[in-house]
Amino acid sequence: MKIKQSIEKVPGGMMIIPLFFGAVLNTLLPEFGKTFGSFTGALMTGAMPILAVFYVCMGSTIDLKSTPYILRKGGALLGAKILTGAVLAIIASKLLPSGYVEAGFFAGLSVLAIVAAINDTNGGLYMALMGQFGKKEDVGAYSVMSLESGPFFTMATLGIAGLAAFPWQTFVGAILPLLIGMLLGNLDRELRDYLSRAVPVLIPFFAFALGCGLNLGNIVKGGMLGILMGVAVVAISGTVLLLADKLTGGNGIAGLSAASTAGNAAAVPAAIAAVDTSYAAVAPTATVLVATCVIVTAVLVPIVTAWWAKRIGVGGTPAA
Template sequence: MKIKATLDRIPGGMMIVPLLIGAIINTLFPNTADTFGSFTGAMMTGALPILAVFYVCMGSTIDFKATPYILKKGGALLGTKVATAAIVGFIAAQFLGEGMIESGFFTGISVLAIAAAMNDTNGGLYMALMGQFGKKEDVGAYSIMSLESGPFFTMISLGVAGLAAFPWQTLLGAVIPLIVGMVLGNLDKDMREYLSKAVPVLVPFFAFSLGAGLNLLDVWKAGLLGALLGVAVVAVTGTTLFFADRFVGKGNGIAGLSAASTAGNAVGVPAAVASANAVYAPLVPSATALIASCVIVTAILVPIVVSWWAKRIGVKANTA
């Protein structure tokens, strides 16, 4: 059976499929974690420890010795995406506050869902598109952009929006695993090679655990709204990133458009944020479902937009 090959053909498959499996189990058998307990229960309820390890391993892949071009390009895209999420979050907070819409078509939408969806770029998608339409330095820019990973910038966005603040210890705690990984990876290249191998391996495990906290009825309700949020992520962040790439990064816009997506690991951000401030706990199920939809939608839309723009400006795909 070609299980991995099948999952690789699905946009965000290693994230989405395990998440759906966990959600199916929780929807049909909601007491599974309590019934079996032990390691099975821990697997179904332990997303945060797995995410902590994931961020250590992710941090090890970030190289301090980035070239000036990579720093400039990656910094421009990172700063623009984070600033865009903060501004949109601030505007949304004027209407939504700390809660979410609880009736009508927009049921479940919250500033938490919006900020988390817009803050984190799908690195694999970005690097794949830049490998096809860009140059290796543009691919390397993701080493800077990967600092988006984790709940830190989403917490910052929520703070900028004027919502419940986080104590400095909590903000620091959100980024310490990433920093530890960065230090280890830069002190010892063998540690970088060792830890980096675990990044893709851990994804389906924390995805399953996150899914085990979802009810598919909520995911179904989030379907169309999640798709529209995904379109908004591409449209809004794609516009600001495009201009940042053109005028700050001195590029042709392709790198900016390639970064206008939602990363699979953003699905874990609402739970991480809620663990730091319980006021967000009621929003986690709906925000997680919406972001899961965003991951799929942006993974489909971004390549289409990038291919269209590359063709329009006469950039041919690399075949080497």
């Protein structure tokens, strides 16, 4: 049976499919984890410890010896992403004094969901598109952009918007695993290779644990709203990133290729709620909305990028 291949046919499948199965299990058998306890219960409730290990391993892939071009390009795209999230958070905080919509079609839409969906780029998708339409230096820019991974920038953005006040220890704690991974990976290349191999392996496990905290009713409720959010992520962040790319000497392809939502971004709402309980009520719906954005942006970004490449006369042959 080709289970892995089947899962990977779904955009962000290694994140989405386990998350969905976790939600199904939690909806049909909500006491399953408590009943069996031990390792089974830990597997269903251990998203945070698994994520901590994931961020250490992710950090190990970030190379501090990046060339000046990679630093400039990656820094520009990273900055554009974070700036877009911050501006949208400030606007949304003015329109939503409570931080989320309580009723109507947009019920469940929150500043947390908006920022989490914007802040983190689908690295695999970006590198695949740049490998086809870009150049190898632009592929390498993701080594800088991967600093987006984790809840740190979302926490900072919520703080800027006045929707949260995290103590400095929490900010340090949010980025420390990533920094430890960076340190280890840059001190020892063999250790980097060793830790980096665990990154894709850990994704389905923390996704399943996150899914075990969701209810299918919320997933159905957030479906259409999540689709609209995904379209908005591509349209808004894609425009800003395209401009940032052009300002750093690019042709816009790298910017559009980065206008997606990473699969692990769906873990951010739960991570935020773990340190600020005021977000506990909106975190499940935010997780669903961000997970939907992962799928929608994974479908739309390649289409938009290919259209732009054709428009500016760039071929689709692999980069040298």
